[in-house]
Amino acid sequence: MEKSNVKNFLVTGRPGIGKTTCVIRIAEILTSRGVTVGGMVTYEVREKGERIGFNIRDIYTGREGVLARTGLTQGPRVGKYTVNLKDLETIGVEAIKTAIQQAQVIIIDEIGPMELYSKNFYTAVLSALDSTKPVIATIHEKAPNSQEGKTILQRKDVKLYTLTFANRENMPPMIAKEVATLITKTA
Numbered sequence: 001m002e003k004s005n006v007k008n009f010l011v012t013g014r015p016g017i018g019k020t021t022c023v024i025r026i027a028e029i030l031t032s033r034g035v036t037v038g039g040m041v042t043y044e045v046r047e048k049g050e051r052i053g054f055n056i057r058d059i060y061t062g063r064e065g066v067l068a069r070t071g072l073t074q075g076p077r078v079g080k081y082t083v084n085l086k087d088l089e090t091i092g093v094e095a096i097k098t099a100i101q102q103a104q105v106i107i108i109d110e111i112g113p114m115e116l117y118s119k120n121f122y123t124a125v126l127s128a129l130d131s132t133k134p135v136i137a138t139i140h141e142k143a144p145n146s147q148e149g150k151t152i153l154q155r156k157d158v159k160l161y162t163l164t165f166a167n168r169e170n171m172p173p174m175i176a177k178e179v180a181t182l183i184t185k186t187a
């Protein structure tokens, strides 16, 4: 039988379906089994019930910053949000680079239009995918519309999962199990 070389697990799905929650749960399962997990997540920030933007967090150090806000004056615009390239790079890109060096598993949430405004982010994503370590990443459902998204999705070492209401409870333990198997094999 041909040896599978899949080691990069991508999670997609419509906005708000639970992609961030899914990768955080995978990270928790792996951490509870003694696996060192690094990388970054982004999550929405609400004020008085209204979404005002997104923050970014290094999941290993807990360091947090602003990824995007309504009302910022400098930076690329994505819909009504302005991207804060400084925190994206000093927290997000650094978290990925550190994870490539020091973690057993790399989490990247998410590969999306905001994040891809940073060339350094895209380069760090490619380095993580090219590394020997398992990557668990979320990817925007419209990623196939961009060249970067296409390039990532066409890789032979990538497996794509689409999150739905029906499967979102089962997805984290399932992906965690696949990743744990890979780590055991290479340990």
Ligand SMILES: Nc1ncnc2c1ncn2[C@@H]1O[C@H](COP(=O)(O)OP(=O)(O)OP(=O)(O)O)[C@@H](O)[C@H]1O
Binding pocket: 013, 014, 015, 016, 017, 018, 019, 020, 021, 022, 043, 044, 110, 168, 169
């Ligand atoms: N399995 C689940 N069961 C119940 N609620 C969930 C589940 N997964 C996510 N949620 C809830 O749905 C909301 C959106 O989740 P989350 O931020 O993880 O989605 P997302 O797909 O990452 O969103 P975005 O597209 O904005 O990045 C959150 O309030 C979260 O608590």
